[in-house]
Each structure stands twice: as C-alpha cells, then as structure tokens.
Amino acid sequence: MTGAAKGTATKGTATKGTATKAAPAKATTKATTAKGTVARAAEAGGGEVVEVSIRDARRLALAAQGFAVRRPTGRIDRRHFRRVLDQLGTVQLDSVNVITRSHELVFFARLGAYDRAALTKWLWSSRQVFEYWGHEASLHPVERHPLFRWRMDKGHAWGGVRESAEANAELVAATLAEVVARGPMSVGELESVEPDRRSSSWWGWGDGKRIMEHLFWTGQVTATRRNAFDRVYMAPERWLPAAVLAQESPTVDEAHRQLLMVGARALGIGTARDLADYYRLPVRRAPALLDGLVAEGQLLAARVDGWKQPAYLHPEAHLPRRRMRHQALLSPFDSLIWERQRTERMWDFRYRIEIYTPAPKRVHGYYVLPFLLDEQLVARVDLKADRQAGVLRAQASWLEEGAPATPDEIVPRLAQTLTEMADWLSLPNGVQAMPRGTLAPALTAALA
Numbered sequence: 192m193t194g195a196a197k198g199t200a201t202k203g204t205a206t207k208g209t210a211t212k213a214a215p216a217k218a219t220t221k222a223t224t225a226k227g228t229v230a231r232a233a234e235a236g237g238g239e240v241v242e243v244s245i246r247d248a249r250r251l252a253l254a255a256q257g258f259a260v261r262r263p264t265g266r267i268d269r270r271h272f273r274r275v276l277d278q279l280g281t282v283q284l285d286s287v288n289v290i291t292r293s294h295e296l297v298f299f300a301r302l303g304a305y306d307r308a309a310l311t312k313w314l315w316s317s318r319q320v321f322e323y324w325g326h327e328a329s330l331h332p333v334e335r336h337p338l339f340r341w342r343m344d345k346g347h348a349w350g351g352v353r354e355s356a357e358a359n360a361e362l363v364a365a366t367l368a369e370v371v372a373r374g375p376m377s378v379g380e381l382e383s384v385e386p387d388r389r390s391s392s393w394w395g396w397g398d399g400k401r402i403m404e405h406l407f408w409t410g411q412v413t414a415t416r417r418n419a420f421d422r423v424y425m426a427p428e429r430w431l432p433a434a435v436l437a438q439e440s441p442t443v444d445e446a447h448r449q450l451l452m453v454g455a456r457a458l459g460i461g462t463a464r465d466l467a468d469y470y471r472l473p474v475r476r477a478p479a480l481l482d483g484l485v486a487e488g489q490l491l492a493a494r495v496d497g498w499k500q501p502a503y504l505h506p507e508a509h510l511p512r513r514r515m516r517h518q519a520l521l522s523p524f525d526s527l528i529w530e531r532q533r534t535e536r537m538w539d540f541r542y543r544i545e546i547y548t549p550a551p552k553r554v555h556g557y558y559v560l561p562f563l564l565d566e567q568l569v570a571r572v573d574l575k576a577d578r579q580a581g582v583l584r585a586q587a588s589w590l591e592e593g594a595p596a597t598p599d600e601i602v603p604r605l606a607q608t609l610t611e612m613a614d615w616l617s618l619p620n621g622v623q624a625m626p627r628g629t630l631a632p633a634l635t636a637a638l639a
Contacts, residue, residue, distance in 0.1 A: 241493040241504055248460050248495045248502075249537055249566050254509040255459030256527045257301040258517045258563070267305035269313040275301050276320065280457040281470070282330045283524040284322065287546065289558040290576045290583075291616060292420060294330065296522035296560075304615040315416045318430055322414050322422075323407075325470050326529065333435055338449055340440040343410035352408070355401035366402050370412050374425030378403050447472050448480050452505075455490055457526065459508040462500040465533045469526070498536060518604045520560040520572065520612065528561060528568075540568040540591060555628075556587045562605055569594040569601050570630055572609070581620040583613040588630040598633050605630070606637040 243251070253259060257278045263271055275298055276282060285293040294314075295307055314320050314330065321333050324342060331339075346353045356363055365383040370376060378400045403424055406412040412424045413431060427436060441449065454469030455461065467477035481503050484490040493502040521528055523544050528534045535541050542561060545553040556573025564570075573587040588605070590598060609622045624635040 241491050243493050243495045245496050250511050251459035251508050254511055259511050262303040267302055271302055272313050279526055280453040281325045283326050284328045285524050290574050293522040293524040297525050300519035333431055336435050337438045337440055338446045341443040341446050347405055347408045352401045352404050355398050356405035363402050370424050371426045375423040377423050455505040460502055460504045462502055465530055468530045515566050518608050519563045538568045567595050569596050576616055581618050583618050583622045585624040587627040588634045589628040590630045602633045602637045
C-alpha cells in the first residue's frame with residue numbers, strides 16, 4: 192500500500208501474522224508491505240494509521256469483491272455460487288429485467304457464463320439463502336438472520352406500509368394465520384383479503400400487499416421466489432433452519448458491529464459511510480462503532496490518498512501485488528459500485544441510474560452498465576436484451592472521459608464481454624451496436 196510516496200506494497204495478503212513492535216499511538220505507518228505493516232497496526236490495537244494509495248485502495252476493493260481470482264474454467268455449480276455470496280456478504284435484488292435480473296449479472300461478472308437455472312434452483316430451493324432488507328431487498332446466507340432482528344423489531348421504513356398495518360390489525364392477524372397455514376403463497380392467493388384490496392393505486396399495492404410487506408419486514412413471515420422471480424411467503428420455520436431461529440438475538444450495537452465487519456471484509460477498505468451503507472445502517476452511529484473495532488484490533492485505521500474522510504481497513508484484506516486483469520459489465524446494483532459517492536471517490540466515475548429519468552433528459556441511457564477493464568471503470572453501455580429478435584442491443588456505448596486506456600485497448604475486450612453475455616443469455620443473433628455514443632463506431636466495427 193503506497194501512501195502518496197510513502198512506500199510500495201510488495202506482499203499480497205494482509206493478515207495478523209508476524210507481530211512486531213507497535214508504533215506510538217496515532218503514528219502514521221509507512222506501508223512497506225501489506226502483510227508486515229497491517230500486522231504491526233493490528234498489534235498496535237488501533238495506534239497506527241495505515242497510509243494507502245488510491246491505486247492500492249482500488250486493488251483492495253476489487254479483490255474484496257471477487258475480481259482478483261480467475262473465473263472457473265469448468266462446470267459452475269452451487270459451490271461457486273456460495274463462494275460469491277460468502278465473499279460479497281449480500282447481493283441486491285431488483286425487478287428490472289431489461290437484460291436479465293440484476294443478481295444474475297452480479298454472479299456473471301465474477302464467474303462468467305453459468306447455467307442461470309442452476310443459480311435459480313440454488314437460491315430459491317436450497318434453504319442456504321434468505322431474502323430480507325439489507326442493502327435494499329437482498330440475498331443473505333441464512334446464518335446471518337439473527338443480525339437483522341433489530342430491523343425486524345422496528346416499524347417499516349415506508350409510511351404507507353406502517354399505516355396499513357396499524358389501521359388493519361384484524362387483517363394483519365388473519366393474513367399471518369393464512370400464510371402460516373397455507374404458505375408458501377403469493378399475495379394474489381390470499382383468501383383473507385378481498386380481491387379488490389389486493390392491488391390498488393400505491394405502486395399497485397393494495398392492503399394485502401402492504402400488510403404482507405409489513406409481516407415480511409417484521410420477520411413474522413419470510414419469502415422465497417418461484418417462476419424465477421415471483422415472491423411467495425411462508426412461516427420462517429418452513430425456510431430457516433431451526434438452529435438459526437433458536438439463536439439468541441444480539442443487541443443492536445453488536446448486530447451493527449458484526450454487519451460493519453461483514454461490510455469491511457466485502458469492501459476491503461472504506462469510510463464510515465461506505466461501511467454503514469453496505470447494510471443501510473445508521474451512518475451517524477457508525478464512526479463510534481468502527482473506532483471501537485479499531486481499538487480492539489478487528490479493523491485498522493487507514494488514510495487513503497485523496498479521500499477527505501478517515502478510512503477503515505479489514506486486516507485480512509488481500510492486496511494483489513501485480514496489475515489485475517479482469518473485464519466485466521457491472522449491474523447498476525452491483526455492490527462494487529452501488530455507493531455512488533464511493534465509486535466517484537475511488538474511480539472518478541460519476542454514475543447515476545436514469546431509469547426514472549424522462550428519455551429526452553437521459554445522458555447515457557435507460558439501463559447502463561459500467562465496464563470494468565482491469566482496475567478501472569473505462570466505459571459504459573446502455574444494454575437491452577431483445578428476446579424476440581434474439582439480439583443483445585448496445586443502445587449506446589460511451590468512452591469514459593479521462594479513461595486510462597485508449598479505445599483501441601477498450602473496444603476489443605468490451606466486444607468480447609458483450610458477445611459472451613449474448614451467448615450466456617441464449618441470444619442467437621449476438622450483439623448489435625446502435626449508432627449512439629462515443630464508442631459506437633469502434634464497437635460496431637469490432638462486432639462486424
């Protein structure tokens with residue numbers, strides 16, 4: 192880890208081994224090796240601040256997010272899916288299906304082409320994964336269920352859901368009883384809710400949907416998916432292991448501390464806001480909890496070149512020694528980039544979702560995927576899977592201003608990634624580049 196001319200990292204994995212004499216409290220460490228320096232900082236119990244260059248911060252982040260390992264060359268199965276989920280800690284769900292579901296893109300970015308039906312089967316039938324509100328609606332290993340009970344004990348974040356539950360106590364009880372008796376079941380299958388109350392104006396959510404969402408938020412029911420993405424609800428004991436349900440609930444502070452540690456491991460390095468945002472924890476409470484983890488030696492205080500805020504480094508974060516080689520199109524909801532301020536700070540890449548922006552006002556397109564080339568975000572592509580035509584359409588393709596690579600370096604590998612995606616999505620007519628965007632002419636030529 193180099194601080195701005197503070198030294199150069201020469202080892203790969205930051206661990207707690209080989210303790211040496213601690214530096215004085217609040218000293219700044221010259222990061223001569225990732226292993227040795229981090230070990231000293233860990234042994235110092237938070238007394239040292241590790242200087243990290245922006246280049247090394249990127250490498251730490253990419254490695255933590257699963258981009259430092261080679262993609263599998265053989266058959267991809269549930270062992271690979273579990274490895275990705277364990278490394279990321281959580282995977283956000285989203286209903287937009289312009290290309291394919293976002294969570295499928297997250298696994299594709301790290302594993303390459305895999306059988307989507309195999310992922311679907313593992314997620315929605317293995318009982319190793321559960322869905323709950325983490326970073327929005329997200330997937331989590333079932334073992335982490337106790338860490339979210341503090342959120343389940345609070346009222347729903349959306350006022351309309353809370354109000355429906357408070358105003359319809361009898362309907363809440365009847366709905367819960369029906370789900371326990373008949374689940375798994377969808378909102379549309381409820382008999383305790385009159386048909387005209389199952390859907391209405393508020394996002395198409397009637398009382399039935401709002402009450403079911405209340406029960407889901409509060410942990411009284413859990414959910415899986417069927418028909419690829421339709422959510423169905425059931426009693427928690429029908430999905431979650433008895434041993435998990437029997438675990439004592441941690442205190443709010445302890446749950447937040449553990450979730451911050453999961454976020455730190457998944458991000459490698461980040462500010463208090465970055466780590467709190469991973470599970471949508473209260474940002475104002477995060478610094479005190481993180482400083483406590485530093486004092487205990489579970490995290491390391493760090494300073495990243497160019498960042499205004501203090502940073503926190505996971506002591507087992509892996510720092511690749513050589514330039515990383517990887518290419519991937521990233522879902523807008525990929526955990527590498529979902530915190531937009533961090534993405535801009537880390538890569539000087541300003542990214543905004545334009546799905547809800549009127550078409551004439553969109554800058555880059557409707558569903559735009561950043562393109563990761565080695566260690567940098569160098570381009571972005573507005574993609575749509577035209578299933579009827581059997582084509583993956585690059586509706587617009589843009590070179591990132593100031594990208595540290597030329598179009599001649601970017602376009603062949605972008606074309607390769609798009610072609611791989613079209614094959615993975617079983618689109619027989621491949622990729623078509625539309626004539627919009629600064630990369631469009633070169634991409635069209637490369638795909639010809």
